[in-house]
Amino acid sequence: MIYLTLFFSFFRIGIFSFGGGLAMLPLIFQTVQQFGFMSAEEFSNLVALSQVTPGPVAVNAATFIGYNFAGVTGAVCATLGVALPSFLLIITVIKFLDRFNNNKGIEAAFSGIRPATVGLIAAAAVFVGESALINMENSILLNGSATGVCNELTWGYIKWVLEDLARGVEIIPCLVFVVTVILAAKFKMSPVKIIMIMAVVGIIFCS
Known part of the structure; x- marks a missing residue:
């Protein structure tokens, strides 16, 4: 049964996910949460491992x-x-590829799918960022236990x-995140x- x-x-993930492995991550995350396959922290480790190992992110994650x-x-x-839905869909599309060329309906559909894909990738970043950059247990506000706290807008408050909020932020992971963005975006350093x-850096500062 399992x-x-x-x-x-x-x-289901393979059928309804567009935009590659990163865009699939939100749906994969919802699935693992629904069936209790793994925790958010384990899922964050999974994303990192899927990026490091060869092959598509979604296939690595599923495996x-x-x-x-x-x-x-x-x-x-x-x-x-x-993997099966993509295989079947590509085989089908190849057979009818000529009919899809310059089809206004198909072009209009993809004009909606493209920005939705960007949103899915952004959502994946949020899901992973919560477990990788923030420690909910160290913050009263972030873990939702701030009941009865004065909320008057004073300097003390x-x-x-x-x-x-600062107690809930993991300093080293946040610095790693910022440096990674700079190295990838500005200096075009290889992801590997x-x-x-x-x-x-993790071994030195986080072990």
Whole structure:
């Protein structure tokens, strides 16, 4: 039963996700939360591992989750589930490719899909960022336990809010995040080099 659950869960992800592996991450995250496959922190580690290992992000993620939850057979079921829809759709599209060329309806559909894909990737960044950059347990406001706290707009209250939020921010991961953005966007450094450098930084400062 669990093997069918893994297969059909990832088959659904493969059908309804557009824009590549990163755009699939929000739906994958919702799936693992729904079935209790792994925690948010484990999912954050999964994203990092999927980026480091060769192959598409979605396939790597499906394999990891399937194996983590149901061993080798679970990994096979999840991987087949997420890859099969793309295979079938591409085969179908190739057969009718000439009919799709210059079709206004298809062009209009993709004009809506493209910005939606950007939004899905941004949502994935938010999901992963919450577990990688913020420690909810250290902040009263972030973990939702600030009941009965005075909310009058005074300097003392504002200072308390800022200090509380600062306690919830993981300094080293946030610095790693900022430096990574600079190295990738400004200096065009290879993602492989960045990951290797930041892995060493993590070993030195976070172990």
